[in-house]
Amino acid sequence: MIHIRRAAPADARAITELLQEVVDAGGTTAITGTVNRRDIEAQLAWTDRAAWHVAEDDQGELLGFQWIEPMVDEPETCAEIASFARRGKTGLGIGSELFEVTRTAAKALGYTWIRANIRADNAGGLAYYQSRGFEDYGRIEGYVMADGTVVDKVLKRYDL
Template sequence: MITRRARPEDAEAMAALLNDIIAIGGTTAHQHPKSVEAVGVDYIDGPEVQTSVVAEDGGRIIGWQSISLYQGESHIGTFVQPGIQARGVGAALFALTREQAQGAGITRIAATIRADNAPGLAYYARIGFRDTGSDPDFALDDGRVVGRIHRHLDL
C-alpha cells in the first residue's frame, strides 16, 4: 500500500468508494450519492479543500482522506473500503494528512462522527481526536435519530 496526494483523475475511484459506503449505510452521515464532479470539488481541488490523500493497493484506491473548510473550521473526512477497516489504511492516510496539514499551517482539525458509528469513533480516538461536543438529536433523512459526536485534534 502507498499513500499519496489525491489528484483530479482520482475523483472517479474516490466517488465510487464513497458511494459504496453510502449505499451500505451506518458509517457516514452522507445519505445521498456524490457525483464524480462533486467529489473533485468537495474533496480534491475545490476552493475549500486544504488536504487530500489516497491510499492505493495494486494501483486501486482503497481509502481516502480530505480536510476542507466548513463553517470556518478544518473538517476531516475519512473513507476506507468496506471490509478492510482497522487494518492500517486509516493510520497510513492520517500520517500523510497530518504532514500536509502541518505544512499548510492548520493547527486544529474537527471531525463529526455519527454516534452509532463505533468503528469511526474508535478510529478518531486512536489517532488522537478528543470529544468536544455532541448533537444527540441528529437524524437521518428517514427520521432515524443517530446522533453525532464532535471531536477535535490540535496539531
Template sequence: MRLTVRRAGPFDARALAEVLETAGDAVAAKKAMRAQLDAHGTLCHLVEDEHGIILGFQCIAPIPEVGAGAGIISFTISGNLAIEAGSTLFKATRAAARDAGFDWLEARVRADNTKALTYYQSRGFEALRDAAPYLRLRYDLR
C-alpha cells in the first residue's frame, strides 16, 4: 500500500480529530486540533493511504522557554500500517524541523505509554529525565 505525507492545515482539523477520537471527546479534540493547526510556528504533517484515509499525524511546535527545540506529538491509528505510517511521518517531520532551524525535538510521554516510548526510542530519541508521570525524550537534529 502506498502512503503519502503532506502538510496538514486547518481544513484537516476534523479528520485529525477523528484520529484522536479514541482518546477522548471528539468535539474537544476537533477544537484542540484547530487551535494547534492555527498556532504560530506549528508544523503538522499527516499520512494517508491511496484512498485519502488519514492514518496518523505529527505536529511540532517551538518550545520558547528552552531555546532552539520543538515539542513533538504523534498519533497513528491502530492496525497493520501504524509502524509504516509512523516511520513515514517521522522522515517528513524531521526534515521540516531541520528546515525550520530547530536543533532538537522533545517528546513528553506518559511512563505507562509503552507504544509511544517504543516508537520514539526506535527513532533515536533518548530519555532525559523523569517528570512523573511523564518521561521527556529528546532527538538531536544536528
C-alpha cells in the first residue's frame, strides 16, 4: 500500500538518496552531479509557498516524492512541479497518488496553474504529466545542463 504525507526535515536523507539514484541513472532529470542533503534541507524550508510530499510503503520505505514551489517568472500564480519515483517502482500509482495531494496543496496555496519542465528525451516523465492532464505549451531548445549535456525541454501546464 502507498501512503502519502507531507515531507519533513527528517526526510531529507531519504529524499537525497532516492534523488541521487535517479541522477546517477541519468536520462530523466536535468539535475546532474552529487545531490547534497543540506541543499535538500534548505529547499524543504525555502518558502511557505512550496509543498513537498513523500510516498512510502507500509514499512516506511520512500517510494517517491513530489514538490511544487513558486515558478520564478510567475511566483504568485504558477507553481513549478518536480516528481521522482524510486527506480524499479514506477507504474505502481505512486505518481498518481502524489499528484492528487499536490494538486490540492497548489489550490490551497493560491496557485492557478502548475508548470512541468521535462526533458524531451524523458518519455516516462512526458507520459506521466500527460496522463495527469498537463498540456504542452512550449519548448526550450538546446538547454545546457550543469554537466554540459544539451537537451531540449518540453513545457507542460495544468490549470487548477
